[in-house]
Amino acid sequence: MNLPTLESINLAASLPVLILAGWACLLTAIDLFISPERKHWTAWLAVLGLLASGVALGFEAVAYSQRGAVSAFGDMAVVDGFALFLQGVFLLSAFLGILLALNYLPRHNIERGEYYTLLLFTTSGMMLMAMAADLIVVFLALELLSLPLYVLSGFAHPRLDSEEAAMKYFLLGAFASGFLVYGIALTYGGAGTTLLSGVVEALVGGGPAPNPVLAIVGMGLILVGLGFKVAAVPFHMWTPDVYQGAPTPVTAFMSVGAKAGGFAALLRVFLIAFPATGDTWGVVIAIIAALTMILGNVVAISQSNVKRMLAYSSIAHAGYVLVAVAAARYPEVEPLAVSAAVFYLLTYAVTNLGAFAIVIALERDDGTGVEVEDFAGLAKTRPWLAIAMTLFMLSLTGIPPSAGMVGKFFVFQAAVQASVGDPLILTVTIIGVLTSVISAFYYLRIPVMMYFRDGEGQANVQPALGVALALTALATFLLGVVPAPFLQMARHALLTLAG
């Protein structure tokens, strides 16, 4: 048994997540001394933790550009460009998630300090997920990501739909975790190790006791478990009810964070551990991607509740990222497809958080006001809000000048490159383009409502929400107009086996 040294644990490399998790633990205790009327202090302290983690992440990114990827905690985690980029996305989403909640919680009389600490815990789970290099760490990170989200979905208890959301999410989530654990166990049985780098060795051959059949069955079950997290068809059933029932800031954060976390694990596990069986999972993921895009976009058309519509839209967007995942199985396309996927997740994060910020502004204290009709006349009463919402809807559809257009462009570019000699990916890409056109129908209904229908158009934009809105709108616009610097960063978001 070789004991770990300070060099092999490499605390410096995992400093961003260590700061965040440690600060979350401390904040849990500090929160006890903050009186109930001053819970916004907890929120700002949580933001402080995110900032500190972000600074550490910045230093780590500079270090990465000089020395490349490194392992941490022995070989349990790896800090590479992929992990660093996604960790940045998670920190940004958590920061915006806190801004969205800051005024919403007291307005709905559900403000408690634990909201912010749980948010930090789930963010640290996501960050660990991005750097997990062992299936055990993948599983634990997934649980650390999910448990706080189950609680947050039920944060508005005893409101019934919030309780229903928490219960549904928890039961189905636990069920999916069971699939994931069973898949990991079978992979361990087939490959003799849970290390991603060990699994690939065992499957390619030359490992200790390769049993490819067990490992392939395990791979399928892992796909089920992670497919649930990213809300891919046919594991999407929980999404509409949970998104509708959970408090809106939670839905906003969940739709972005949990999805990106799930994709972080999906990309790393399948591209690092199972490249040898790419023919198998490539086909399965391509078919799932097609189904996800079709169902998400088609069912979203008939939704009148905006939260529910955004839930189906989030299913549809999972489909577009899955197209990139399916394309990434070809080694020559992999760098492009991976950076397209993470860039797409970034654009989706800022756009969707912005769209939900508008929903929060419109939502009344009793939880109503989130129907499509409630947007009528908003252009006259709140012109800036209407412009921002139009921008978000254009971005979700994928129309310039917005982030979503650039994101979709790179996903489809990667898919087209991969489709040379692979008619399935070509078909899926065509389905993706067609469903984007379909999606315009329900996304653009909201701008039509705002500009061409008369109505009261009430909205309540409080300061923190206004800041969040301005930031997301600006980011959506900038990512669409000058995407080059961000794309440059995404280009460095490469997966590495180990440092």
Add this chain to the structure above:
Amino acid sequence: MPGVILFAILALVAILSAIGMLTSTNAVHAALFLVINLACIAVFFLGLSAPFLAMVQVTVYAGAIMVLFLFVIMLLGAERVPLSSRLRWQAPLAIALVLALLAVTLLVAFSPQVQGNLVNPRPVPPEAQGFGSPQAVGETLFARYLLPFQMVGLLLLVAMIGVVVLTKDERKPTGHISENAQASDRAA
């Protein structure tokens, strides 16, 4: 030889306590029978040179979990179990399954491979020596699996916070407790 005699006595005690646990109608008695059974298994672990596992068995299973069992039984006042069970098909099915398991075990035990290994025991591989010792378990847990170990710690903390958030209502801090007390007074 003394090892075999010790094993025989303990095996008998383990089986009898298991039967006693199944047949006793008092839940407290059943729980106490289970304690005896778990203690016997702890000694078996000791005999298989896994001292750490034996101690964990005693402290966690025979200790902590059984105290929890007894506590819940007494708290709910569920000592008396009704004699007639509604699940009548359960007993014959259980007996059939036990017999099937026994048959498989005997088949394996008397298979040529196992018998051959009994006659010429294979040498213990070097990596298995010291396997299951407190030192080996500790080193694995805190060195190789340091990160997962810490993450489990975080996970348990989150679960505790979650339970408190979902069950304890803190929304109206002033006068809330007295309101609750009044409500329960009225209910009583």
